[in-house]
Amino acid sequence: MTKIVLTGGGTAGHVMPHIAMIPAYKKWGWQLTYIGSAGIEKALIEKEAIPYHTIATGKLRRYLSLQNFTDLFRIAKGFVQSFQLLRKIKPDLVFSKGGFVSVPVAYAAWLLRIPVVSHESDLTPGLANKLIAPFCRFLFYAFPDTANHIKVRDKAEAGIPVRPTLFRGNKDRGLTLCGFERGTPVLLVMGGSLGAERINKALQESLRDLVDQWQVVHLTGKGKGIAFSHPRYKAFEYVNEGLEDIFAATDAVISRAGANSLFELKALRKPMLLIPLDIGSRGDQIHNAESFAKQGWAMVLSERSLTPETLKDHLNRLKEESDKQVASMTKSGAQDDGGEAIIQTLSELLKKK
Template structure:
């Protein structure tokens, strides 16, 4: 399945449209950066001659992810502001001033038709300077509780694209369009038989996919370590467990994988189409990108929201999926007690899994990136006359 499905008119529209210049500001985490890359891909799909530039910071993941996707990136010096007094906070005023100067230089040299803020602290200075220079600002907000940068930029924005209805109460309603989250343009699900072969799994046992995000989730790892004997030996469940690179060595030292022939303990999953294709059920955090992917591929899930995020936004992200029957919610304090119970209740109930899968697919918005890109062309055309 291709997550980026162009509208039938896209190729025709490209012939009638001039290329545009888009500056995308995003940084800090994949939740901000990958939607921005998806929007960039969609702009290029509408008109390949459009010029794209990213703004981020040198010490965060965008500095590798953006060039890896084939786009240029410029840096600003800004960093996050800590709630407690730290040496970094003492530098913050200087970093902000330098970042505003850097932002103005980037904007003057690149001359974008429109700026897109996908969140993260790198978006703040460049978005504010763009608004002061009269450059149209567009916001793409991934979470149900908007990040502080996008909340601050909202009053300057011409359009705001959201993924969850709950975000409406924090942003100017008259500017909002609910599009869903842009997801990786090549997200797909491998054929089940091929996916099972990839992991050397049997077709007669269910498969649980455990995700903790690229960095892993300590609480999920701890609960899985306690539950793996029951899940593997007692309930005959095959498990793909992505524990995160920083936890892999320690976990693999404690868990003798030779005692668990149907366990695949991985620091990072390189082949997500195979992992999704093999999985009957997904146990995961409730980050915006993960929720959007689960909707798009129609996978039933057990969501464990992280309590360590601003505004408890992962719980809010999960709410619509749970309310619509696509997911089951387990809070982190309940995890040790309920993980085996909830997995066992669901994973062998094919009728329940099918209902959850259909419910997830109904929530999907596969054309989010194209809808946003289409609007960027409209805004640029209006600005340029």
């Protein structure tokens, strides 16, 4: 039986693509083990009933800090733990999703002559993947523009694997959940929790006009609701069960530009207006949004230009260009198949091992 060790963590973005691929791994009959930190990845992976091993981890910062010194010892300990675990597990391949916990695992695998494969979700590679890249047999990347930033010889655009459950939504259930009717298009607004106030404020001042043309479902973020009541407006702080049904009922989306969300919307072929987090951010969402716009997969409205007037103007344009966006997404070379193409490539690599 083929044994695969998965690694990556620190944020949900380094874990969810692994989880999205679990049904495909099981389809191929591969045995999975996860090596990670005691952080968010532990709770997420253990829910999937996959054997989990915790190692020590530290962060390599790009600035002077005493913790850079102390964390070196934690990273060294994590390397020793990884080396011991990999010798015991004897995997055929290590698949990293990035994050600092993956660095000692990848280095230990390389020393043990276990092939290392990585996946980069961001447009520009993070520090962990930059450190891993020289030891990788193959590197997948999400954004078409990322190829220019990667020096690994063997690489391929793969998008970001999305959860198969997202494709199982039912439009009628989604409309019922929101109290909406058929016949009027549905606009989904996902402001997120970070910086959502700016989107929420512009939306609140636009809603009286928007409900003439749209039924609006609004994921406000926790504690960030707005004062507006109308039969064509439904707000949720967040949605756990039924999100796939809301997606199925949705005709267009206003969203931030986090990588995982973008590729979920692309896989679902949803026309989107992106308002990337700008003020107070390091700019990664701006780069994500610009890349999607360049491919014809999205329209972008700068957060600094966001007003009720610009919001309504861009939504009118989105209505006109939605078919064009969907056509561009459909022509994309990246796969939206829950990781099947990635696993096919892994299988080919294992044959050459």
